[in-house]
Amino acid sequence: MRGRHRRGARWFSEHLREQGYRYTVPRALIIDVLSAMPGHPSVEEIYFEAHKRYPQIGLTTVYRTLELLVRTGVVLKFDFGDGRTRFEMAGAFQGKSHHHHLICTSCGKIVEYTDFIKEELDLLKKTEDALSKKYGFAVKSHLLQFYGVCYVCLKKREQP
Amino acid sequence: MRGRHRRGARWFSEHLREQGYRYTVPRALIIDVLSAMPGHPSVEEIYFEAHKRYPQIGLTTVYRTLELLVRTGVVLKFDFGDGRTRFEMAGAFQGKSHHHHLICTSCGKIVEYTDFIKEELDLLKKTEDALSKKYGFAVKSHLLQFYGVCYVCLKKREQP
């Protein structure tokens, strides 16, 4: 894997331009910052990092930029149920492959798994096609998450 | 299907009691109201309906009760991306079978589909087992949603 698909600033610039958007300093920065952040940062966390490098950035801009990047397919948006929206670069822009999430409903721990993904993706693709046909939808994406209790929390419950 | 699995007040009463909770008037009412509501009502909508029959109910109680019912597996909770949390009775309590959702990101229309579900559930079950083993999680549930643009919105886009 190792960044094989990583995209440079040039690519993002063109990607945005093509869709009629400008490639601005805050946008470049947010892409850069998010690409370097592990896990699934919230708006606040992204703002915090961006602010370190460019103190005049506003929280509003972070909100608006993330919304734009999600809309143009550069960033993925998740709700893991902790009350804040979380983000990550779409796989292809980070050298990561497509993955799904396993969420501990007790402590919030998130595991990204890629095992078993191939079979899942095949079935999801098949389902997408069938749904498109049957309901006349242009299906664009899917969300698959598993919820449970992680081993740490399981142990805590046994002997509290 | 036809309510084959529908549960009566007695069942809910015992279900809550077993877990150490009381079966109160507001709780009974919310279960009743939600069971009768089609689609995926928000907290406000559930409150509105409940309020008709029992005007002294408070919005806070609706929030707290739904949280409780979700926690005890009676109700399912969804985020379809419109900024409010949405709910429905878990399939078995409504005579509905397990289903997934197809969401129009343009107008918010939700389609519940049950086609292909059997195959999906088989694979999801298999994945749950594998994830449980590999990551030591006790997997409790999953969420699968498809996003796209419905035919109405597709048409609007062609000729605006």
Next chain:
DNA sequence: CTAACTGCAAATTCTTTGCATTAGT
């Protein structure tokens, strides 16, 4: 009886909007 539950009001938290200013192309 008495601990759990309720309802109100106030507080919090996340997110969006309006608008004057700045900056990309």
Next chain:
DNA sequence: ACTAATGCAAAGAATTTGCAGTTAG
């Protein structure tokens, strides 16, 4: 230059919390 994008302050919306009074078991 011309318009999209930004940043600030203020508004808005959903959800949570504190607490005194009520109710189920």
